Amino acid sequence: MAGLAEYELEQGQEGAVLTLSGPYLVSTIGEVDEELRDLEGPIAKVDLANVSEIDTVGAWVACQIAGEHEAEIVGASDRAKRLLGALEGLSGDYDIAAPRAPVWERVPESVGEKVFNARSGAIGVVSFLGALIFSLARLARHPRNFRMVALVRQVELVGVSALPIIGLMSFLIGIVIAQQGAVQLAAFGAETLTVNLVGRITLRELGVLMTAIMVAGRSGSAFAAEIGTMKLTEEIDAMRTIGISPMEALVVPRILAAVLMMPLLGFYASCMAIIGGAFVGEIMLGIPFFTFLSRIQEVVPTYDVWVGMIKAPVFGLIVALAGCYHGMQVKGNSEEVGLRTTMSVVSAIFAVIVLDAIFAVFFTELGWG
Template identity: 70%
Template sequence: MDSEAGFTIPDEGEGPGTLALSGPWLVSSIGAIEPELRRIGGPVARIDLSEVSEIDTVGAWVVCDLAERLDAEVTGASERATRLIDAVCDLGEGAPLAPPRDVVWTRIAAGTGAKVYGARAGIYGVVGFLGAILSAAGTLIRHPSHFRGKALVRQMELVGVAALPIVGLMSFLIGIVIAQQGAVQLSQFGAETLTVNLVGRITLRELGVLMTAIMVAGRSGSAFAAQIGTMRLTEEVDAMRTIGISPMEALVIPRILAAILMMPLLGFYASVMAIVGGATISNFALGIPFFNFLERIQDVVPIYDLWVGLIKAPVFGLIVGLAGCYHGMQVKGDSEQVGLRTTLAVVSAIFAVIVLDAFFAVFFTKLGWG
């Protein structure tokens, strides 16, 4: 019995002939003749398998490919070869690679319903996370010695002190933009001096705290999620539980407290820097002296605008800290989850902050602080 696969090409001058295959047509023997098989161009009317001693799925696939490419009929195949060839050829390269899709409006409705239904698990997870935080806080109240003061100070430094340069620069530039654009619009009514009112009220009441919360969400919220998520992947969180350390007490509560405590300070700092930016551009573009601008701020900005910003700040800090820590604790599986959860932490924190800011605007207006 031949140990190598072979074939005989019909003479081209005699018209379509028979391509005779011989020997074992197995995965181990076809490789040597595959380049020559690719060069066969016909004319071939039949492919004769009567001299083929053995054949496997790979051999059957090669025969099918030859028959389709040369438009030839397969003859002389044994019962086993016929079954294999029929099974392989029926697979067909033209078969659809993807299942049929529903029409677009059906897919949109089904996808929306699935997301709404899946949000239930997210709500359960957030509620459970809040419960774990409250439980850990109760434990710390009963046992103050468990509180990690050094971790809190470290997180306050990272969230607050390290953020001063970028928050200050951003707020300074925002103050310049508000003053310059506001003056352009107010000049149409001859009311350029009201630029002081515009800059003072909008920064102390809204933009100072809101933009700071967005910056902290992108800077510290993402860091919370990435740090805790990486610890989850490396099983450091599980190791802490094993040795009797609560991850909530050691990792989550210091970060959330740092965000809550530092947000009012950062928000006030951002508002001051925005006012300084507005005063700077007004000094050069509007002819309002720098210190006159700052003095007029005290006259035109009600004190409750400052309190509105300071009241909103810790709530925004709580949202940012919760979002970052929650998504970090949800990481599992692989490193891709760290990036996914970090993105979700930033997006969900910014979305929640903006929604809450809208509610606060309505609430304080009802209180007469509009």
């Protein structure tokens, strides 16, 4: 059929001759490719005299057939000879996948690489923190440069907009703590100590800790994604070009908003958890709702409230710092935005939990245990 690649295998005096005819192009060779691969028996010659057109794919097929059967290529046109010359010496026997080292080599190598990269990451964080302190000092000297509108906007996003989800989460956590605590304490006849359990654990630990984790997942990731997108679209470079400091315009308002709002959100979360515990106390333990709340004031030491309030701004600083730092590290492509956003959330939550453990030991040593 005209316009299609064809072939014919004939027996000659010197052996079998494979005659190719028609256009042997990438668009036409698919019709006969599988049949040519399945040819059996020794072939002495591959005749290209009747090939009307040929490209690299057609020349590659001819070379493969000739190589498999140790055949001679004859009747090639000038173009075919150039293509065959370019393909001479090439082989298709290549590994599809790159060689992979055994697991006992890959794991130590991967761990060592991560440890080595952690050094540059730590240096980057310290440098970023230094730039932040420098920007705050410069704003203290020139208060007119401070962007109050940006701060108010970030306070709204970090704090006000987060009230519903943090309130609901804390309320449910308070219910769970009170219900599970009451069940376990009932075995010792100490159900009334559920008030102590709910009050102390929420005001001292869980209220602020869970709020920090929620802010990291909600606002910290938003910081990284927003700043990372601006870095990718070269908006940050444009700000530097016109004399605007990205640290002062983007980073400082976000970090201040997180630091200012975390104590308020943490206290709000603790109150909602206590309210949730009070509902369980009235339903399961028969403790009146307002009696439960008044007992909180009696059994929870004042220093438990201060412990939570001291930790809150530090957690807010860590969360905002992680989000802004990873956002400023975005480069290359849009995939980096998602990667850095994930890294900001993971690193912030990890740092918050480690710091919480350090605070627990520190305040216990102070006698606030």
